[in-house]
Amino acid sequence: MKKTDLKKTIMGVDVGGTKIAFALVSSGRLMTPIYTVKTPKGEKILNVVGKFYEKFARKYLISGVGISTAGMVSDEGRIVGSTGNIPGWQGTKVKEILQKQYRLPIIVENDANAAAYAEYQIGSARGANPLLMITLGTGVGGGIVVNGKLVRGAHFAGGEIGHIKLSYTKQRLCTCGRYDCLEAYASGNGLFSLIKHYFPDKYKKITTRGLFKLTKSKNKDSIFAIRAIEDWHFYIAEGICNLFQVFDPEKIILSGGLSEEVDIKYLTKQTAQMVLPALEKSIRIEKSILGNDAGLLGAALLASQSL
Ligand SMILES: [Zn+2]
Known part of the structure; x- marks a missing residue:
C-alpha cells in the first residue's frame, strides 16, 4: 500500500443491527467524532449513508467510502447472507447503487472481516x-x-x-x-x-x-x-x-x-x-x-x- 493513498480521506461506515456509525478516517485514524443514527430498514440505509456523505463532503475532499456491515457480502458489494436482523437489507446492491450515485470508490465488507483487517493494520496484532x-x-x-x-x-x-x-x-x-x-x-x-x-x-x-x-x-x-x-x-x-x-x-x-x-x-x-x-x-x-x-x-x- 502506498503511503500517499493511506493519507487520503475516507468516509468509514459501520452498519449494525441497531445503529449505523459514521466518521472520516485518514491513515487509520479518526479525523472526526463518530456519529451514530438508528438503523433504518433495508435500502433506506443507503439514503442515510448519502446524507452523511453530502454533509462531510461540504468540508472535506473525500476519496472513497468504506462500509462495514452485518451480513455476508459478495465481491460486488451485495449483501448476500444473514444480516443481523436488518429487515430488507439482504440482496441490496450496496456498492453498485452508491457508486452510481456518488461516482466514488466504494468498498463493502462484512463487519467482522473489516474489524480483523483493522486489527492487522493498526491494532495490537499489527x-x-x-x-x-x-x-x-x-x-x-x-x-x-x-x-x-x-x-x-x-x-x-x-x-x-x-x-x-x-x-x-x-x-x-x-x-x-x-x-x-x-x-x-x-x-x-x-x-x-x-x-x-x-x-x-x-x-x-x-x-x-x-x-x-x-x-x-x-x-x-x-x-x-x-x-x-x-x-x-x-x-x-x-x-x-x-x-x-x-x-x-x-x-x-x-x-x-x-x-x-x-x-x-x-x-x-x-x-x-x-x-x-x-x-x-x-x-x-x-x-x-x-x-x-x-x-x-x-x-x-x-x-x-x-x-
Ligand atoms: Zn450455527
Missing part, C-alpha cells in the same frame, strides 16, 4: 501472520487475515467461525438452525444455556453479566457461577484449538462485548492443553484494543487500499 480474530457477543463471528489479506472465501463465508462444530450429539440448537455450532456455546446465548444448566430454579433472574458478578459472591452460587464460566472458557478454547490446527495463527485477537470477561491466562492454558503438544507454547491470545471502532476503521483502511 502484521501478525496469520491473524485470527474471534468476536464474542450475542453471536460469535470472526475474521482471518493470511499474508495480509482477508480470507473471504469462494462463497463469501470465510471467517464465519461461529458455525464450526463443537459436538456431534445435537445438544444445542444454533441460530443458524443447525446444532452444536461454536456460537451455540461461546456466545451470550451459549452463556445463557449454562446459566439454565447450573441454576435451573432461578435462571430467569440471572443475566449473563450477572453470572460474572456471581463468581465473586460469598454464597454457594459462586461455585456454580465459576463452573459455568470455566465451561464457557473451555468451549472458546475448543473453538480456538480447531482453528489453530487449521491456520496456526501468530496471534488470536478476541473482540466483542463478552471478550471483556475472558480470562486470557486461563483460556491460553486451556487451549494449550488441547492443541498438538508441539504447539502448546505457541498460543498468543490478546484482547482487541480497537473495540467497537474496528469495523469502521477496517472498512476505511480497505477503501484506502483500493484507491
Whole structure:
C-alpha cells in the first residue's frame, strides 16, 4: 500500500443491527467524532449513508467510502447472507447503487472481516501472520487475515467461525438452525444455556453479566457461577484449538462485548492443553484494543487500499 493513498480521506461506515456509525478516517485514524443514527430498514440505509456523505463532503475532499456491515457480502458489494436482523437489507446492491450515485470508490465488507483487517493494520496484532480474530457477543463471528489479506472465501463465508462444530450429539440448537455450532456455546446465548444448566430454579433472574458478578459472591452460587464460566472458557478454547490446527495463527485477537470477561491466562492454558503438544507454547491470545471502532476503521483502511 502506498503511503500517499493511506493519507487520503475516507468516509468509514459501520452498519449494525441497531445503529449505523459514521466518521472520516485518514491513515487509520479518526479525523472526526463518530456519529451514530438508528438503523433504518433495508435500502433506506443507503439514503442515510448519502446524507452523511453530502454533509462531510461540504468540508472535506473525500476519496472513497468504506462500509462495514452485518451480513455476508459478495465481491460486488451485495449483501448476500444473514444480516443481523436488518429487515430488507439482504440482496441490496450496496456498492453498485452508491457508486452510481456518488461516482466514488466504494468498498463493502462484512463487519467482522473489516474489524480483523483493522486489527492487522493498526491494532495490537499489527502484521501478525496469520491473524485470527474471534468476536464474542450475542453471536460469535470472526475474521482471518493470511499474508495480509482477508480470507473471504469462494462463497463469501470465510471467517464465519461461529458455525464450526463443537459436538456431534445435537445438544444445542444454533441460530443458524443447525446444532452444536461454536456460537451455540461461546456466545451470550451459549452463556445463557449454562446459566439454565447450573441454576435451573432461578435462571430467569440471572443475566449473563450477572453470572460474572456471581463468581465473586460469598454464597454457594459462586461455585456454580465459576463452573459455568470455566465451561464457557473451555468451549472458546475448543473453538480456538480447531482453528489453530487449521491456520496456526501468530496471534488470536478476541473482540466483542463478552471478550471483556475472558480470562486470557486461563483460556491460553486451556487451549494449550488441547492443541498438538508441539504447539502448546505457541498460543498468543490478546484482547482487541480497537473495540467497537474496528469495523469502521477496517472498512476505511480497505477503501484506502483500493484507491
Ligand atoms: Zn450455527
